[in-house]
Amino acid sequence: MQRLFLDLETYSPVNLNKAGAYRYAEEAHILLIGWAADDGPVGVIDLLQWPKLPKVLLDAFSDPQVELVSHGDFDRILLERALNGRFLFVKERWHDTMARARAHSLPGGLKALCALYKLPEDQTKLSEEHGLIQLFCVPRTDVADFRQRPAKRPKEWARFVRYCAMDVEAMRALYRKLPMWNFQGRERKAYCLIETINDRGFKIDLELTEKAVVLAESETRRLNAQTQKATNNDVEKASQRDRLLLHICTEYGVPLENLRADTVDKWVNHPDTPSALREVLSLRQEASKTSTAKYKALLRSVCSDGRIRGALVFAGAGRTMRMSGKIFQPQNLPRTPKHLAKSIDLAIECIKDDSVALFFNNPLEVLVACIRGALVPKQGHKFSVADEANIEGRGLAWLADEKWKLQAFAAGKDLYVLGYARSFDVSVEEVLEDEQQGGAMRLLGKVQELSLGYGGSVGAFTKMLQVYLAFVSGKAKDLLLSLDEKRVRDIVHRWREANSSIVGLWYELERAARNAIRHPGVVFPARHVSFRRDGGWLRMRLPSGRYICYWNPEVEDDGKRSTLWYWGIDSYTKQWKRLSMWGGKTAEQATQAMAYDIFIEKLLDAEAAGYRIVLPVHDEGVAEVPDGDEYSFEKLGEIFTRPIVWTPGLPLGYGGYDGYRFKKK
Numbered sequence: 001m002q003r004l005f006l007d008l009e010t011y012s013p014v015n016l017n018k019a020g021a022y023r024y025a026e027e028a029h030i031l032l033i034g035w036a037a038d039d040g041p042v043g044v045i046d047l048l049q050w051p052k053l054p055k056v057l058l059d060a061f062s063d064p065q066v067e068l069v070s071h072g073d074f075d076r077i078l079l080e081r082a083l084n085g086r087f088l089f090v091k092e093r094w095h096d097t098m099a100r101a102r103a104h105s106l107p108g109g110l111k112a113l114c115a116l117y118k119l120p121e122d123q124t125k126l127s128e129e130h131g132l133i134q135l136f137c138v139p140r141t142d143v144a145d146f147r148q149r150p151a152k153r154p155k156e157w158a159r160f161v162r163y164c165a166m167d168v169e170a171m172r173a174l175y176r177k178l179p180m181w182n183f184q185g186r187e188r189k190a191y192c193l194i195e196t197i198n199d200r201g202f203k204i205d206l207e208l209t210e211k212a213v214v215l216a217e218s219e220t221r222r223l224n225a226q227t228q229k230a231t232n233n234d235v236e237k238a239s240q241r242d243r244l245l246l247h248i249c250t251e252y253g254v255p256l257e258n259l260r261a262d263t264v265d266k267w268v269n270h271p272d273t274p275s276a277l278r279e280v281l282s283l284r285q286e287a288s289k290t291s292t293a294k295y296k297a298l299l300r301s302v303c304s305d306g307r308i309r310g311a312l313v314f315a316g317a318g319r320t321m322r323m324s325g326k327i328f329q330p331q332n333l334p335r336t337p338k339h340l341a342k343s344i345d346l347a348i349e350c351i352k353d354d355s356v357a358l359f360f361n362n363p364l365e366v367l368v369a370c371i372r373g374a375l376v377p378k379q380g381h382k383f384s385v386a387d388e389a390n391i392e393g394r395g396l397a398w399l400a401d402e403k404w405k406l407q408a409f410a411a412g413k414d415l416y417v418l419g420y421a422r423s424f425d426v427s428v429e430e431v432l433e434d435e436q437q438g439g440a441m442r443l444l445g446k447v448q449e450l451s452l453g454y455g456g457s458v459g460a461f462t463k464m465l466q467v468y469l470a471f472v473s474g475k476a477k478d479l480l481l482s483l484d485e486k487r488v489r490d491i492v493h494r495w496r497e498a499n500s501s502i503v504g505l506w507y508e509l510e511r512a513a514r515n516a517i518r519h520p521g522v523v524f525p526a527r528h529v530s531f532r533r534d535g536g537w538l539r540m541r542l543p544s545g546r547y548i549c550y551w552n553p554e555v556e557d558d559g560k561r562s563t564l565w566y567w568g569i570d571s572y573t574k575q576w577k578r579l580s581m582w583g584g585k586t587a588e589q590a591t592q593a594m595a596y597d598i599f600i601e602k603l604l605d606a607e608a609a610g611y612r613i614v615l616p617v618h619d620e621g622v623a624e625v626p627d628g629d630e631y632s633f634e635k636l637g638e639i640f641t642r643p644i645v646w647t648p649g650l651p652l653g654y655g656g657y658d659g660y661r662f663k664k665k
Contacts (some may be wrong), residue, residue: 001247003037003068003069004066005035005036005037005171006168007075008030008075008078008079009133009137011136012027018301019300020309021078021310023300023301023303026303028081031055032134033045034165035057035168036172038416043165044161045057048150049051069172071098071174072098076499077310092099092192092198099191103182103187103314103321104179104181105550107576108568112576117173117174119173119174136160163629181539182547186600187321187546194323197614198310200309200614202615203378203624204307204308204374204375206306208351208352209298209299211352211354212292212295216364217393219367223364224287226283227280227287230276231247231251233282234251237287238283239288244259245259295367298328298374301327301328311327311332312616319589320596322593322596328618330615333371333617336372336663337369340369344373346357347360348661351367372661375615378589381625381626381627382625382627382659384625385636386620387621387655388598388602388639390653391550391595391619392595393455394409395591395595395650397502398528400527402501406649406650416449417432417435417442417445420448431445440472440479440480443476447461451463452495452499453499453587456492457580458489475516506587510564510583512525514555516532518555529541529542537553540589542590543597543647544646550581551569554566565578566581598644601644602642603616610631621640632658636656637656
């Protein structure tokens, strides 16, 4: 046997979607194991009737030469738990078809992939399976013992067994059809590393987390009571969006379209907003700090040893292959309010001893600020944390060969200061002097760099500016708020003039992609990347050698211009749909993908040097290491800044800290 295909059906009283596979596995029972050896027939083992595994499976598990194939990592996690470590399931033995699909920008779901590849799978199988999973795999109040269910519903159980077998058939067919470009060599090592990090997990401060949940619930009750009073009982909870919008429209004649954070902030801060309306919106503003829900997510998913596992998704962020987060979403942690940054330790102690109200005015804001601090190293260890400083800015400059920026990065200069000075033809000293008076110039430089590098214009700049307005005050804030569209257009124009090589890259990428779509089999370079179309795929080859993949590309001409299209997962709706392709967006994808490649290479190097990574967050690696002088963030930073063979001339930088809690440095 060379390859064993596996699919498990399981039962657990734990909610899989909310708690994650590792916590779920602690109380799970395997009901069925669907399996097939190579091209052989599919078998299904009913463990409720025959609780012992057959010899053919035991032999396959014990043979390190047999590749184990599953769709997702769920089956590996459940088997390792059920077999109590009896077999050494090294990650290199597992082949995850879901991860392989995502690595090529395809949907991860089995049903979606079967539809995409037009596999002859019975479509009723996947539409009906959910009901059978609810029947046999989910706790139900009307059935005391899940083991009795198959005997009471024999027809449904027979269908469930058949469907398990069909999952194996579908997975085996996909294994043969899915591309392998991005799931071999270093990309396979990256997958194994991320799965190792998921297995390793990270410890949480349970006392802090439990007390935070109690405080959040208390504050929510308080805010709801105040909301009822402020709205004359029209609205029971500040979280009731539609009722709150109706009340605001009826009582104040203000037809708000939404209650998004930026909309609420605008009305709360507007001088003409009536005080009563400002009070209602302030309550909404305070109650909307949804990051407090992350504490509940931590409690739901924590394993019996106090660690959270499975918080990362390989290639979950789409086309760039960056990892995404799940369970409590570590890739989407809130910003620490500037005025609380130096008070986190005090705030944590106050949460633990129930004295937050004595020292802080806004308890929910304190909870949001402390969420990172809930992550702690195990006893006798510390966190050494290092990040790739401004890796996207450096990467874009390198891809575009924007020489002045590369020189500035190499010299360790502040690109936000230098960027503003270059765009507006003023001296660096003038920008630094302004920084001492509030920093409007440097902030504009920062917003320029973060919003305009990928083809963004007035809308992108204005949206980004709103995010950073909270970090300035006084005259500087008044100046930024006064910017009109004409002034913003001038800012955009000046930035593009100062970054002509980056602007040129946008057009080169789009031109190369268009030519590649029209001329299959021919390579079209665009500076450090290249495009080639093969069959139904357009591929952008990155400096690392891996590819960004575009399914079913086409060029559509309307007589005036040509538009590039491909099929992929929409980043907002998460639906498989037709997407447009243009130079700025392609530059963003190339930059972020290259940043990920650099980061993964550095994480692999760090692991080899003994830095046990427990959580990567964007471009930041969190290592749990023995407390002492042997390991430090400076030494980890040295690893992060070593030159890379395939990016000659790219200057790398790092920042970081050593500590006993995770924090925003």
